[in-house]
Amino acid sequence: MNDKNKPLAYRMAPESLDEYVGQEDILGKDKMLYRLIKADRLSSIILWGPTGCGKTSLAKVIAKTTKNRFEKLNAVSSGVADIKRIVDDAQNLIMTPSGRVVLFIDEIHRFNKLQQDALLPYVENGTIILIGATTENPYFSVNKALISRSTVFRLKELEVEDIVKILKNACTNKKNGLGDYEIKIDDEVLELIAKLSSGDVRVALNALETAALSTNMNALRRNRNYKRCCVRMYSKKES
Numbered sequence: 001m002n003d004k005n006k007p008l009a010y011r012m013a014p015e016s017l018d019e020y021v022g023q024e025d026i027l028g029k030d031k032m033l034y035r036l037i038k039a040d041r042l043s044s045i046i047l048w049g050p051t052g053c054g055k056t057s058l059a060k061v062i063a064k065t066t067k068n069r070f071e072k073l074n075a076v077s078s079g080v081a082d083i084k085r086i087v088d089d090a091q092n093l094i095m096t097p098s099g100r101v102v103l104f105i106d107e108i109h110r111f112n113k114l115q116q117d118a119l120l121p122y123v124e125n126g127t128i129i130l131i132g133a134t135t136e137n138p139y140f141s142v143n144k145a146l147i148s149r150s151t152v153f154r155l156k157e158l159e160v161e162d163i164v165k166i167l168k169n170a171c172t173n174k175k176n177g178l179g180d181y182e183i184k185i186d187d188e189v190l191e192l193i194a195k196l197s198s199g200d201v202r203v204a205l206n207a208l209e210t211a212a213l214s215t216n217m218n219a220l221r222r223n224r225n226y227k228r229c230c231v232r233m234y235s236k237k238e239s
Helices: 030-039 055-065 080-091 113-124 144-148 161-170 187-196 201-216 218-223 224-237
Strands: 045-048 067-076 102-108 128-134 151-154
Touching: 030 055, 045 055, 045 102, 055 067, 055 102, 055 128, 067 080, 067 218, 080 113, 080 128, 113 128, 113 144, 161 201, 187 201
Parallel strands: 045 128, 045 151, 067 102, 102 128
Antiparallel strands: none
């Protein structure tokens, strides 16, 4: 599938820490997590935060920057057999010279006790560097033994300013964004989209893409109430 046919929210995922927006309290340049990722010295971590705050995006950044083999599982559709396959591949020095694999498990709270227990020995001996993402409190939803072998990082809802910055980049980015459409959109409208997204950047980007691809911008600009039309267009979609 051509990348241009994929959703804007998928295409605009950052590829490096320098492109990542938000979560400065854990990813500022003087913070431990930033330094560990930059140095490719990451140990097992749990990313805990609401939907659309950047957990998966951060995992993609790590996938792009680590020299270790990177694997991804979704806890909803994966099981013990998938974990064993990944461990076998990690222990195959031809496939994985370092003998280590960075394993991202989305929605790790959906893994049952048996599945989480299957991870334990390999997280403990370093064969698996675990990145678990969850919207649930991991201290209640994740095995205590896994928690004790990982560092929990709390991610927050993105600020309106952060989402506006991401939306502006999406409007001008010609490689992965909407730059080819030469979109002209007022800052007030972008701020409205950001506010209505409730901190979920995926929702904001999906709304921007829908508005951009379904609007006759030339006709809209001839309307004196251009700004109000944009606001009304987005508000109607939300309702």
